Amino acid sequence: MNLLSLDTSTEVLSIFGSAGPKTVELTRxxxxxxxxxLIPLTDWVLRQLSLRPKDLDLVVVAGGPGSFTGLRIGMAFAKGLTASIGCPYVTVSALDAYAARFNNLCDSIIAPVIDAKKHRFYTALWKGHQRVTEYLDIGPEEFQQLIPKDQPCILTGPHALLLKNSLSHDTCLLDPSYRCGIAHLLATLGLEKFQSEGPAKEDEGPLYVRKSDAEIAKNGL
Structure with missing residues:
Protein backbone atom coordinates (compact mmCIF):
# COMPACT_ATOMS: atom_id res chain seq x y z
CA MET A 1 0.00 0.00 0.00
CA ASN A 2 1.16 3.53 -0.79
CA LEU A 3 0.56 5.55 2.35
CA LEU A 4 1.24 9.08 3.59
CA SER A 5 0.91 10.16 7.22
CA LEU A 6 1.55 13.52 8.82
CA ASP A 7 1.53 15.14 12.23
CA THR A 8 1.05 18.90 12.49
CA SER A 9 -0.38 18.90 16.01
CA THR A 10 2.69 20.54 17.60
CA GLU A 11 5.84 22.37 16.52
CA VAL A 12 7.44 18.96 15.83
CA LEU A 13 6.32 18.37 12.24
CA SER A 14 6.53 14.72 11.21
CA ILE A 15 5.82 13.19 7.78
CA PHE A 16 6.01 9.51 6.83
CA GLY A 17 5.54 7.77 3.52
CA SER A 18 5.58 4.16 2.42
CA ALA A 19 5.52 2.43 -0.94
CA GLY A 20 5.39 -1.29 -0.32
CA PRO A 21 8.40 -2.20 1.85
CA LYS A 22 10.16 1.13 1.25
CA THR A 23 9.61 3.84 3.86
CA VAL A 24 10.76 7.42 4.44
CA GLU A 25 10.20 9.57 7.52
CA LEU A 26 11.06 13.23 8.01
CA THR A 27 10.86 15.13 11.31
CA ARG A 28 11.46 18.86 11.71
CA LEU A 38 4.14 21.11 4.92
CA ILE A 39 3.73 21.07 1.14
CA PRO A 40 7.44 21.13 0.14
CA LEU A 41 8.41 18.58 2.78
CA THR A 42 5.56 16.26 1.80
CA ASP A 43 6.64 16.58 -1.82
CA TRP A 44 10.19 15.64 -0.79
CA VAL A 45 9.00 12.52 1.05
CA LEU A 46 6.93 11.38 -1.92
CA ARG A 47 9.81 11.97 -4.34
CA GLN A 48 12.11 9.77 -2.23
CA LEU A 49 9.58 6.99 -2.78
CA SER A 50 9.10 7.78 -6.49
CA LEU A 51 5.44 8.46 -5.77
CA ARG A 52 3.07 11.07 -7.11
CA PRO A 53 0.09 12.20 -5.02
CA LYS A 54 -2.30 10.27 -7.28
CA ASP A 55 -0.42 7.05 -6.41
CA LEU A 56 -1.49 7.23 -2.75
CA ASP A 57 -3.94 4.67 -1.36
CA LEU A 58 -4.41 6.21 2.10
CA VAL A 59 -3.57 9.40 3.99
CA VAL A 60 -3.38 9.48 7.79
CA VAL A 61 -3.39 12.78 9.69
CA ALA A 62 -3.01 13.55 13.40
CA GLY A 63 -6.46 14.54 14.61
CA GLY A 64 -5.50 16.20 17.88
CA PRO A 65 -5.40 17.38 20.49
CA GLY A 66 -2.71 19.99 20.01
CA SER A 67 -2.18 23.39 18.44
CA PHE A 68 -5.48 24.67 17.03
CA THR A 69 -3.71 26.25 14.06
CA GLY A 70 -1.47 23.25 13.42
CA LEU A 71 -4.39 20.82 13.51
CA ARG A 72 -6.42 22.91 11.09
CA ILE A 73 -3.50 23.14 8.67
CA GLY A 74 -2.94 19.39 8.73
CA MET A 75 -6.62 18.55 8.41
CA ALA A 76 -7.19 21.01 5.56
CA PHE A 77 -4.15 19.65 3.73
CA ALA A 78 -5.26 16.03 4.14
CA LYS A 79 -8.84 16.77 3.06
CA GLY A 80 -7.76 18.84 0.08
CA LEU A 81 -5.19 16.30 -1.08
CA THR A 82 -7.45 13.28 -0.77
CA ALA A 83 -10.41 15.03 -2.38
CA SER A 84 -8.29 15.99 -5.38
CA ILE A 85 -6.97 12.46 -5.98
CA GLY A 86 -9.96 10.39 -4.83
CA CYS A 87 -8.10 8.80 -1.93
CA PRO A 88 -9.48 8.01 1.56
CA TYR A 89 -8.06 9.47 4.75
CA VAL A 90 -8.33 8.73 8.47
CA THR A 91 -7.50 10.66 11.62
CA VAL A 92 -5.63 9.34 14.66
CA SER A 93 -5.04 11.13 17.96
CA ALA A 94 -1.45 12.27 18.37
CA LEU A 95 -1.65 11.13 21.99
CA ASP A 96 -2.47 7.60 20.81
CA ALA A 97 0.59 7.60 18.59
CA TYR A 98 2.97 8.80 21.31
CA ALA A 99 1.62 6.16 23.69
CA ALA A 100 1.95 3.40 21.07
CA ARG A 101 5.74 3.44 21.46
CA PHE A 102 5.26 1.82 24.88
CA ASN A 103 2.51 -0.72 24.18
CA ASN A 104 4.69 -3.53 25.50
CA LEU A 105 5.15 -1.93 28.95
CA CYS A 106 2.17 -3.35 30.80
CA ASP A 107 3.61 -2.62 34.26
CA SER A 108 3.97 1.14 33.70
CA ILE A 109 1.60 4.04 33.20
CA ILE A 110 2.30 5.99 30.01
CA ALA A 111 1.36 9.66 29.79
CA PRO A 112 1.96 11.44 26.47
CA VAL A 113 1.99 15.21 26.94
CA ILE A 114 1.15 18.12 24.63
CA ASP A 115 1.22 21.72 25.84
CA ALA A 116 -2.30 23.20 26.03
CA LYS A 117 -0.94 26.64 27.06
CA LYS A 118 -1.98 28.63 30.15
CA HIS A 119 -0.09 26.12 32.33
CA ARG A 120 -2.29 23.23 31.23
CA PHE A 121 -1.60 20.07 29.25
CA TYR A 122 -3.37 17.64 26.94
CA THR A 123 -2.80 14.07 28.06
CA ALA A 124 -4.35 10.70 28.84
CA LEU A 125 -3.07 7.64 30.65
CA TRP A 126 -2.29 4.29 29.05
CA LYS A 127 -1.41 0.90 30.47
CA GLY A 128 -0.03 -1.26 27.70
CA HIS A 129 -2.42 -1.10 24.74
CA GLN A 130 -5.28 0.19 26.89
CA ARG A 131 -6.13 3.84 27.38
CA VAL A 132 -7.46 4.07 30.94
CA THR A 133 -8.63 7.71 31.02
CA GLU A 134 -10.39 10.10 28.70
CA TYR A 135 -8.38 12.65 26.72
CA LEU A 136 -7.74 15.40 29.24
CA ASP A 137 -7.01 19.11 29.46
CA ILE A 138 -5.36 19.21 32.86
CA GLY A 139 -3.08 21.22 35.15
CA PRO A 140 0.07 19.89 36.87
CA GLU A 141 -1.57 19.45 40.28
CA GLU A 142 -4.54 17.62 38.78
CA PHE A 143 -2.15 15.38 36.86
CA GLN A 144 -0.20 14.59 39.99
CA GLN A 145 -3.38 13.47 41.74
CA LEU A 146 -4.40 11.39 38.72
CA ILE A 147 -1.36 9.14 38.38
CA PRO A 148 -1.24 5.96 40.50
CA LYS A 149 1.20 6.01 43.40
CA ASP A 150 2.09 2.32 43.12
CA GLN A 151 3.16 2.22 39.45
CA PRO A 152 5.94 3.97 37.52
CA CYS A 153 4.72 6.69 35.18
CA ILE A 154 6.60 7.51 31.98
CA LEU A 155 6.13 10.95 30.44
CA THR A 156 6.52 11.19 26.68
CA GLY A 157 5.45 13.53 23.90
CA PRO A 158 6.90 16.89 22.85
CA HIS A 159 6.12 18.72 26.09
CA ALA A 160 6.82 15.96 28.61
CA LEU A 161 9.74 17.88 30.12
CA LEU A 162 7.60 21.00 30.53
CA LEU A 163 5.06 19.05 32.58
CA LYS A 164 7.75 17.21 34.54
CA ASN A 165 9.32 20.53 35.57
CA SER A 166 5.89 21.80 36.65
CA LEU A 167 5.21 18.98 39.12
CA SER A 168 5.71 19.85 42.78
CA HIS A 169 6.47 16.23 43.74
CA ASP A 170 7.96 14.71 40.63
CA THR A 171 8.12 10.91 40.63
CA CYS A 172 7.70 10.45 36.88
CA LEU A 173 10.28 9.10 34.45
CA LEU A 174 11.10 11.04 31.28
CA ASP A 175 11.25 9.28 27.93
CA PRO A 176 14.70 10.20 26.51
CA SER A 177 13.14 10.44 23.02
CA TYR A 178 10.12 12.46 24.11
CA ARG A 179 10.35 14.87 21.14
CA CYS A 180 10.61 12.20 18.45
CA GLY A 181 8.44 12.19 15.34
CA ILE A 182 5.34 10.02 15.36
CA ALA A 183 4.24 9.93 11.72
CA HIS A 184 5.28 6.26 11.35
CA LEU A 185 3.18 5.37 14.39
CA LEU A 186 0.24 7.34 13.01
CA ALA A 187 0.61 5.30 9.82
CA THR A 188 0.40 2.00 11.69
CA LEU A 189 -2.57 3.06 13.81
CA GLY A 190 -4.26 4.74 10.86
CA LEU A 191 -4.03 1.67 8.67
CA GLU A 192 -5.51 -0.45 11.47
CA LYS A 193 -8.33 2.07 11.91
CA PHE A 194 -9.02 2.20 8.18
CA GLN A 195 -9.18 -1.59 7.94
CA SER A 196 -11.57 -1.87 10.90
CA GLU A 197 -13.69 1.30 10.57
CA GLY A 198 -13.23 2.57 7.03
CA PRO A 199 -12.37 6.13 5.97
CA ALA A 200 -13.08 9.33 7.86
CA LYS A 201 -16.39 11.07 7.28
CA GLU A 202 -16.40 14.14 5.05
CA ASP A 203 -17.26 16.44 7.96
CA GLU A 204 -14.76 14.93 10.41
CA GLY A 205 -12.76 17.58 12.24
CA PRO A 206 -9.91 17.73 14.75
CA LEU A 207 -10.16 16.54 18.34
CA TYR A 208 -9.67 19.80 20.23
CA VAL A 209 -10.58 18.57 23.78
CA ARG A 210 -11.37 22.19 24.67
CA LYS A 211 -12.65 25.24 22.81
CA SER A 212 -10.23 27.77 21.36
CA ASP A 213 -9.88 31.22 22.95
CA ALA A 214 -11.65 32.70 19.91
CA GLU A 215 -14.64 30.37 20.35
CA ILE A 216 -14.80 31.10 24.08
CA ALA A 217 -14.75 34.86 23.45
CA LYS A 218 -17.38 34.57 20.70
CA ASN A 219 -19.77 32.60 22.89
CA GLY A 220 -19.09 34.65 25.99
CA LEU A 221 -18.07 31.60 28.01
Whole structure:
Protein backbone atom coordinates (compact mmCIF):
# COMPACT_ATOMS: atom_id res chain seq x y z
CA MET A 1 0.00 0.00 0.00
CA ASN A 2 1.16 3.53 -0.79
CA LEU A 3 0.56 5.55 2.35
CA LEU A 4 1.24 9.08 3.59
CA SER A 5 0.91 10.16 7.22
CA LEU A 6 1.55 13.52 8.82
CA ASP A 7 1.53 15.14 12.23
CA THR A 8 1.05 18.90 12.49
CA SER A 9 -0.38 18.90 16.01
CA THR A 10 2.69 20.54 17.60
CA GLU A 11 5.84 22.37 16.52
CA VAL A 12 7.44 18.96 15.83
CA LEU A 13 6.32 18.37 12.24
CA SER A 14 6.53 14.72 11.21
CA ILE A 15 5.82 13.19 7.78
CA PHE A 16 6.01 9.51 6.83
CA GLY A 17 5.54 7.77 3.52
CA SER A 18 5.58 4.16 2.42
CA ALA A 19 5.52 2.43 -0.94
CA GLY A 20 5.39 -1.29 -0.32
CA PRO A 21 8.40 -2.20 1.85
CA LYS A 22 10.16 1.13 1.25
CA THR A 23 9.61 3.84 3.86
CA VAL A 24 10.76 7.42 4.44
CA GLU A 25 10.20 9.57 7.52
CA LEU A 26 11.06 13.23 8.01
CA THR A 27 10.86 15.13 11.31
CA ARG A 28 11.46 18.86 11.71
CA UNK A 29 11.20 20.97 14.87
CA UNK A 30 10.08 24.14 13.08
CA UNK A 31 8.10 26.21 15.60
CA UNK A 32 4.67 25.79 13.97
CA UNK A 33 5.70 27.07 10.53
CA UNK A 34 3.66 24.26 9.03
CA UNK A 35 1.86 26.45 6.50
CA UNK A 36 5.25 27.18 4.90
CA UNK A 37 6.85 23.75 5.19
CA LEU A 38 4.14 21.11 4.92
CA ILE A 39 3.73 21.07 1.14
CA PRO A 40 7.44 21.13 0.14
CA LEU A 41 8.41 18.58 2.78
CA THR A 42 5.56 16.26 1.80
CA ASP A 43 6.64 16.58 -1.82
CA TRP A 44 10.19 15.64 -0.79
CA VAL A 45 9.00 12.52 1.05
CA LEU A 46 6.93 11.38 -1.92
CA ARG A 47 9.81 11.97 -4.34
CA GLN A 48 12.11 9.77 -2.23
CA LEU A 49 9.58 6.99 -2.78
CA SER A 50 9.10 7.78 -6.49
CA LEU A 51 5.44 8.46 -5.77
CA ARG A 52 3.07 11.07 -7.11
CA PRO A 53 0.09 12.20 -5.02
CA LYS A 54 -2.30 10.27 -7.28
CA ASP A 55 -0.42 7.05 -6.41
CA LEU A 56 -1.49 7.23 -2.75
CA ASP A 57 -3.94 4.67 -1.36
CA LEU A 58 -4.41 6.21 2.10
CA VAL A 59 -3.57 9.40 3.99
CA VAL A 60 -3.38 9.48 7.79
CA VAL A 61 -3.39 12.78 9.69
CA ALA A 62 -3.01 13.55 13.40
CA GLY A 63 -6.46 14.54 14.61
CA GLY A 64 -5.50 16.20 17.88
CA PRO A 65 -5.40 17.38 20.49
CA GLY A 66 -2.71 19.99 20.01
CA SER A 67 -2.18 23.39 18.44
CA PHE A 68 -5.48 24.67 17.03
CA THR A 69 -3.71 26.25 14.06
CA GLY A 70 -1.47 23.25 13.42
CA LEU A 71 -4.39 20.82 13.51
CA ARG A 72 -6.42 22.91 11.09
CA ILE A 73 -3.50 23.14 8.67
CA GLY A 74 -2.94 19.39 8.73
CA MET A 75 -6.62 18.55 8.41
CA ALA A 76 -7.19 21.01 5.56
CA PHE A 77 -4.15 19.65 3.73
CA ALA A 78 -5.26 16.03 4.14
CA LYS A 79 -8.84 16.77 3.06
CA GLY A 80 -7.76 18.84 0.08
CA LEU A 81 -5.19 16.30 -1.08
CA THR A 82 -7.45 13.28 -0.77
CA ALA A 83 -10.41 15.03 -2.38
CA SER A 84 -8.29 15.99 -5.38
CA ILE A 85 -6.97 12.46 -5.98
CA GLY A 86 -9.96 10.39 -4.83
CA CYS A 87 -8.10 8.80 -1.93
CA PRO A 88 -9.48 8.01 1.56
CA TYR A 89 -8.06 9.47 4.75
CA VAL A 90 -8.33 8.73 8.47
CA THR A 91 -7.50 10.66 11.62
CA VAL A 92 -5.63 9.34 14.66
CA SER A 93 -5.04 11.13 17.96
CA ALA A 94 -1.45 12.27 18.37
CA LEU A 95 -1.65 11.13 21.99
CA ASP A 96 -2.47 7.60 20.81
CA ALA A 97 0.59 7.60 18.59
CA TYR A 98 2.97 8.80 21.31
CA ALA A 99 1.62 6.16 23.69
CA ALA A 100 1.95 3.40 21.07
CA ARG A 101 5.74 3.44 21.46
CA PHE A 102 5.26 1.82 24.88
CA ASN A 103 2.51 -0.72 24.18
CA ASN A 104 4.69 -3.53 25.50
CA LEU A 105 5.15 -1.93 28.95
CA CYS A 106 2.17 -3.35 30.80
CA ASP A 107 3.61 -2.62 34.26
CA SER A 108 3.97 1.14 33.70
CA ILE A 109 1.60 4.04 33.20
CA ILE A 110 2.30 5.99 30.01
CA ALA A 111 1.36 9.66 29.79
CA PRO A 112 1.96 11.44 26.47
CA VAL A 113 1.99 15.21 26.94
CA ILE A 114 1.15 18.12 24.63
CA ASP A 115 1.22 21.72 25.84
CA ALA A 116 -2.30 23.20 26.03
CA LYS A 117 -0.94 26.64 27.06
CA LYS A 118 -1.98 28.63 30.15
CA HIS A 119 -0.09 26.12 32.33
CA ARG A 120 -2.29 23.23 31.23
CA PHE A 121 -1.60 20.07 29.25
CA TYR A 122 -3.37 17.64 26.94
CA THR A 123 -2.80 14.07 28.06
CA ALA A 124 -4.35 10.70 28.84
CA LEU A 125 -3.07 7.64 30.65
CA TRP A 126 -2.29 4.29 29.05
CA LYS A 127 -1.41 0.90 30.47
CA GLY A 128 -0.03 -1.26 27.70
CA HIS A 129 -2.42 -1.10 24.74
CA GLN A 130 -5.28 0.19 26.89
CA ARG A 131 -6.13 3.84 27.38
CA VAL A 132 -7.46 4.07 30.94
CA THR A 133 -8.63 7.71 31.02
CA GLU A 134 -10.39 10.10 28.70
CA TYR A 135 -8.38 12.65 26.72
CA LEU A 136 -7.74 15.40 29.24
CA ASP A 137 -7.01 19.11 29.46
CA ILE A 138 -5.36 19.21 32.86
CA GLY A 139 -3.08 21.22 35.15
CA PRO A 140 0.07 19.89 36.87
CA GLU A 141 -1.57 19.45 40.28
CA GLU A 142 -4.54 17.62 38.78
CA PHE A 143 -2.15 15.38 36.86
CA GLN A 144 -0.20 14.59 39.99
CA GLN A 145 -3.38 13.47 41.74
CA LEU A 146 -4.40 11.39 38.72
CA ILE A 147 -1.36 9.14 38.38
CA PRO A 148 -1.24 5.96 40.50
CA LYS A 149 1.20 6.01 43.40
CA ASP A 150 2.09 2.32 43.12
CA GLN A 151 3.16 2.22 39.45
CA PRO A 152 5.94 3.97 37.52
CA CYS A 153 4.72 6.69 35.18
CA ILE A 154 6.60 7.51 31.98
CA LEU A 155 6.13 10.95 30.44
CA THR A 156 6.52 11.19 26.68
CA GLY A 157 5.45 13.53 23.90
CA PRO A 158 6.90 16.89 22.85
CA HIS A 159 6.12 18.72 26.09
CA ALA A 160 6.82 15.96 28.61
CA LEU A 161 9.74 17.88 30.12
CA LEU A 162 7.60 21.00 30.53
CA LEU A 163 5.06 19.05 32.58
CA LYS A 164 7.75 17.21 34.54
CA ASN A 165 9.32 20.53 35.57
CA SER A 166 5.89 21.80 36.65
CA LEU A 167 5.21 18.98 39.12
CA SER A 168 5.71 19.85 42.78
CA HIS A 169 6.47 16.23 43.74
CA ASP A 170 7.96 14.71 40.63
CA THR A 171 8.12 10.91 40.63
CA CYS A 172 7.70 10.45 36.88
CA LEU A 173 10.28 9.10 34.45
CA LEU A 174 11.10 11.04 31.28
CA ASP A 175 11.25 9.28 27.93
CA PRO A 176 14.70 10.20 26.51
CA SER A 177 13.14 10.44 23.02
CA TYR A 178 10.12 12.46 24.11
CA ARG A 179 10.35 14.87 21.14
CA CYS A 180 10.61 12.20 18.45
CA GLY A 181 8.44 12.19 15.34
CA ILE A 182 5.34 10.02 15.36
CA ALA A 183 4.24 9.93 11.72
CA HIS A 184 5.28 6.26 11.35
CA LEU A 185 3.18 5.37 14.39
CA LEU A 186 0.24 7.34 13.01
CA ALA A 187 0.61 5.30 9.82
CA THR A 188 0.40 2.00 11.69
CA LEU A 189 -2.57 3.06 13.81
CA GLY A 190 -4.26 4.74 10.86
CA LEU A 191 -4.03 1.67 8.67
CA GLU A 192 -5.51 -0.45 11.47
CA LYS A 193 -8.33 2.07 11.91
CA PHE A 194 -9.02 2.20 8.18
CA GLN A 195 -9.18 -1.59 7.94
CA SER A 196 -11.57 -1.87 10.90
CA GLU A 197 -13.69 1.30 10.57
CA GLY A 198 -13.23 2.57 7.03
CA PRO A 199 -12.37 6.13 5.97
CA ALA A 200 -13.08 9.33 7.86
CA LYS A 201 -16.39 11.07 7.28
CA GLU A 202 -16.40 14.14 5.05
CA ASP A 203 -17.26 16.44 7.96
CA GLU A 204 -14.76 14.93 10.41
CA GLY A 205 -12.76 17.58 12.24
CA PRO A 206 -9.91 17.73 14.75
CA LEU A 207 -10.16 16.54 18.34
CA TYR A 208 -9.67 19.80 20.23
CA VAL A 209 -10.58 18.57 23.78
CA ARG A 210 -11.37 22.19 24.67
CA LYS A 211 -12.65 25.24 22.81
CA SER A 212 -10.23 27.77 21.36
CA ASP A 213 -9.88 31.22 22.95
CA ALA A 214 -11.65 32.70 19.91
CA GLU A 215 -14.64 30.37 20.35
CA ILE A 216 -14.80 31.10 24.08
CA ALA A 217 -14.75 34.86 23.45
CA LYS A 218 -17.38 34.57 20.70
CA ASN A 219 -19.77 32.60 22.89
CA GLY A 220 -19.09 34.65 25.99
CA LEU A 221 -18.07 31.60 28.01
Missing amino acids: DIDLRHSEQ
